[in-house]
Amino acid sequence: MLLRFLGYAIPILYAIPVLLVAYVLSIGPVNVFLSNPDGTMVQSQYKDQIISFYAPLQWCADNSIFFEKLIVGYIEIFVGKID
Numbered sequence: 428m429l430l431r432f433l434g435y436a437i438p439i440l441y442a443i444p445v446l447l448v449a450y451v452l453s454i455g456p457v458n459v460f461l462s463n464p465d466g467t468m469v470q471s472q473y474k475d476q477i478i479s480f481y482a483p484l485q486w487c488a489d490n491s492i493f494f495e496k497l498i499v500g501y502i503e504i505f506v507g508k509i510d
Contacts, residue, residue, distance in 0.1 A: 454481060454498065455505040462506060 488495040
């Protein structure tokens with residue numbers, strides 16, 4: 428019984444950190460996919476869902492200057508210089 432539990436638990440323990448990293452890294456490509464070069468949103472009907480989905484990252488950026496610079500720099504890689 429314990430071996431069966433560990434058989435399910437170990438892959439989940441590896442998947443959680445990978446999914447968290449993918450979540451944070453997905454903000455750059457999502458920004459490119461949904462934004463025009465001038466910064467306006469192409470798919471504005473999804474704006475509320477995107478804001479809600481990335482709210483934890485926004486909270487971290489609001490509370491940490493280092494994290495804000497890191498995220499803004501990462502997004503700039505994808506969309507160019509943010510003014």
